[in-house]
Amino acid sequence: MALKDVVAGVRNEAGIATVLGLLKQSFGERFQTGQSFREQHAHTTTYLPAQLPDGVVFVEGAEDVSAVVKTCAAHKVPMIPFGTGTSLEGQINASAGGISIDFSRMNRVLAVNAEDLDCTVEPGITREELNTHLRDTGLFFPIDPGANASIGGMASTRASGTNAVRYGTMKDNVLSLTVVTANGEEIRTARRAKKTSAGYDLTRLFIGAEGTLGVITSVTLKLQGIPEKIGGGVCGFPSLKAACDAVITTIQMGIPVARIELLDETQMRACNAYSKLSYAEKPTLFLEFHGTEATVALQAEQFKEIAAEFGADEFLYTANAEERSQLWKARHNAYWAGMALDPTLNGLSTDVCVPISRLADCVAETQADIRETGLLAPIVGHAGDGNFHVLVLFDAKNPQDVARAEAFVSRLNTRALAMDGTCTGEHGVGQGKMSFLEQELGPALDVMRQVKRGLDPDNLFNPGKIFRL
Template sequence: MTVSALRMESDRAAALDILAARFGSRFSRGAEIRRQHANTVNWMANQPPDAVIFVTSTEEVAEIVRVAVAHHVPLIPFGTGTGLEGHVNAPFGGISVDLSQMNRIVAVRPEDLDCTVEAGVTRRQLNEHLRDQGLFFPIDPGADASLGGMAATRASGTNAVRYGTMRDNVVNLTAVMADGSVIRTASRARKSSAGYDLTRLLVGSEGTLGIITEVTLRLAGIPEAMSAGVCAFPSVDDACNATILTIQSGIPIARIELLDTLMIRATNAFAGLGLPETPHLFVEFHGSAASVEEQAALFGEIAASFGGGGYQSTTRPEERTKLWQARHDAYFAARGLRPGAQVIATDACVPISRLAECVHETIADIAETGLIAPIVGHVGDGNFHVQVMIDTDNAEEIRAAEGFLARLSKRAIGMEGTCTGEHGVGQGKRRYLELEHGPALAPMRAIKAALDPLGILNPGKILPD
């Protein structure tokens, strides 16, 4: 070991000793806790941190950052650990800053349709708190993720076609920057022309520019009426084309989700839906009773023109909940198609006009490669997911999966889309950033260098080496 490496190791040990003394029982070097704070949700290697600290305030996060800066120790923010691209791995070791105990709902302002929460509050916790006020927070990734983590990864979900993504629903943030300073990125005003948009800079930065500790969010009123339904189609192409025409027709649909034949088979087995084993669209409409009925009728006409049949709808809350829970459980349902296999959950997003083409080519690629890989997606905004099932002990399968993932990302980028619509970059998609952004990577690197000159905030994520 070189002298500089020994010095770095000594520096890190000193930082850990300082923080262990400061945080006591909320500081852990336990092997199992460290493992739980690295990637555990897909096939990527588990790269645990050197220690985990459970924080309870913004001030504590700032204190940890100042110690880390003094000793050049990496910091990895941790919410619930549900990210799918290795966001919480610690490839260079360091400290996992667990924000789950920062779970206080600071304020709800019904008159302004916004609220402020600490970063560890989960979306279900917030919506349970809001329910009796006639409000809800509409962004709904499949997992019960923390709202700080959802902001950091620019999360989305089934409601994005109507309500947008986290980018559209974050009013401002409180964040601890890489020098230990604490900033609030904006006021609560609905619009502003004052200065750089630091909120949008930090939303989607995946903990590489600052550690988000508090979020102010836009809220929506719970609609007067909701109607959910399912519709079977002869092919995925027909389902995609029905989606495209629905969006282009201006129907204000709240949710429109594609499940291919294989995903329907898995969902039937897991959730007992009993649907015909053909591609389906799951849809939902929000509004007044009259507008919901009108929207559903218009969609039914479009679906029928593409061979859609057997459209079934319901306004009963328990039936809608069952349907959308089945959709959110797609990851677990897919695992049942090949017990014991690992799941590579990946996503891509293209302009809506290229959706049918991209999904069609992807399905052909899956068939040619011989993989088991059901497709499900938020197709109303051109975003779809592929869940590739592989035996991680089979080198040939791993090579086939890696080749497929590369082709999928390049296919989407080639159609003027993106390698990830909502999962984020993390470790898994870094290699495609240059292809997607080209010269725009240079200002991204400059921003990273300016805000985190030591490179201690979630290193090894987003930007390619």
């Protein structure tokens, strides 16, 4: 994350003034320009400075989105899609002003095809709202990024989370999109078929584009059957390497774990204090298994044997829902526990991802860096994917502390790239990781720029994100 990437674009004052009047005329009370509305639609999740839009329009259907895009395009005014505002890298900042398109009222389930295990939803529905709607069908949507994010936002940032080791990420679970393009036309990127060889994969072009290529108006998702049985367990390890080696062996043996989470010593200390627990303050794995009663029990026993080989403590396992929730309490509250280590400080949540064979090396080197830098920074990892998060606690009002935190994040990203990893496994690029993406992809960014110019020649869709033009 780097403050130098948060630049202000050139504002089109005349165009913005015209569009404010036109949208007020068209949308009435559904268009707001008040300071509080604008502040709510700028980035406040990290220390990156907020860049407010000039107005917020609450759309209620694809026709509304098309009308907004046509109006803004005619007057060269930027548009920034807004889901729930839980993104972490400045994705919703209005770098050159413009209009925030709020999707909170586009939150309907348009179709559920239970026989085909898919559904189509509007982008503003949150993952929790969707799963509540699906509960009686025996199906669920498995992607869980932690926050109760909107489905459109999750598609835009290519979200994943704790279940990704079993169910994949958003790119694996989206069958089709409808998107409003630069001319205001709504296109459909694919049909509902589970596989296709027809033309370019436009669906995955828009997934992870962070709203820079068009505005998503519906998402068709793959669904999964709710597992007959869910088991969960926790065990501590004598070292970080032992825990990571246990993860690698588990994955290589093909044990279909649904979640396998790594918490370091600092995070376990935070969780014990915050959630009134008594876990050993050592590298700890939290696991979850999905399946039938017999398969879940078998998977747990197989993991128990692997953990023992690497010197683990007793594997605390249960298939009882209430007991499992209690076992997992530390993981569920990890973010707030980390923040509570020092309530006077701000939190900067950052992530990287490496091949799982390098996870132990990357986390160990990162811990050494934290100690040498004198930071307070617990680590939580989606160990089955090689993805981990560092919550850096720092004083955002102290320029030296900000510089120290930024320097650490820079070294973290460079370290991951040196191990053939990525600067972000889940959070996306937005503004905060633009310079690191350049290190990661080099000349490939020129291809991305060509795509951007081809689909958004006036740079009106969420400008100032992912890369500079």
